[in-house]
Amino acid sequence: MVSLAETSALTTGTQEIVGAAQSGLADQLIAIRQRLAAPGLATLSFMVHRWHPFVSLATMIAPSPDWFVGVHGLDLHSGESWVEEVVLDLVPYAAGSRGEQQVCVVRA
Numbered sequence: 001m002v003s004l005a006e007t008s009a010l011t012t013g014t015q016e017i018v019g020a021a022q023s024g025l026a027d028q029l030i031a032i033r034q035r036l037a038a039p040g041l042a043t044l045s046f047m048v049h050r051w052h053p054f055v056s057l058a059t060m061i062a063p064s065p066d067w068f069v070g071v072h073g074l075d076l077h078s079g080e081s082w083v084e085e086v087v088l089d090l091v092p093y094a095a096g097s098r099g100e101q102q103v104c105v106v107r108a
Contacts, residue, residue: 027052035062053077066095 020026030046048055058070069090076083 048076048082050077053082061092064092067092068095069093 014029014031017026017029021028027049028046030044032044046055053076054073055076056070056072056074058068061067061069069092071088071090074086074088076086
């Protein structure tokens with residue numbers, strides 16, 4: 001998470017997900033590079049299968065030194081049906097690599 005939070009680099013996470021997919025523990029990697037203005041809204045559509053109904057995602061928060069938002073293991077299958085839509089308010093986390101640095105965001 002540190003490289004993603006600091007530079008948006010996907011290298012470490014990509015290797016882990018590809019390895020998990022090759023061993024059958026994950027289905028797919030979806031990597032998107034999209035810049036959003038703050039506050040922003042991102043939408044994403046993708047297919048999931050009954051044998052891999054969970055989704056995890058993460059993205060950096062720029063221009064912060066090491067902040068990111070994400071979700072881990074969100075179940076998209078509820079009972080006997082699929083969840084049609086998920087709307088989440090994500091909480092920012094610090095990767096912990098930059099100590100107590102402060103970030104000042106100026107809104108125009």
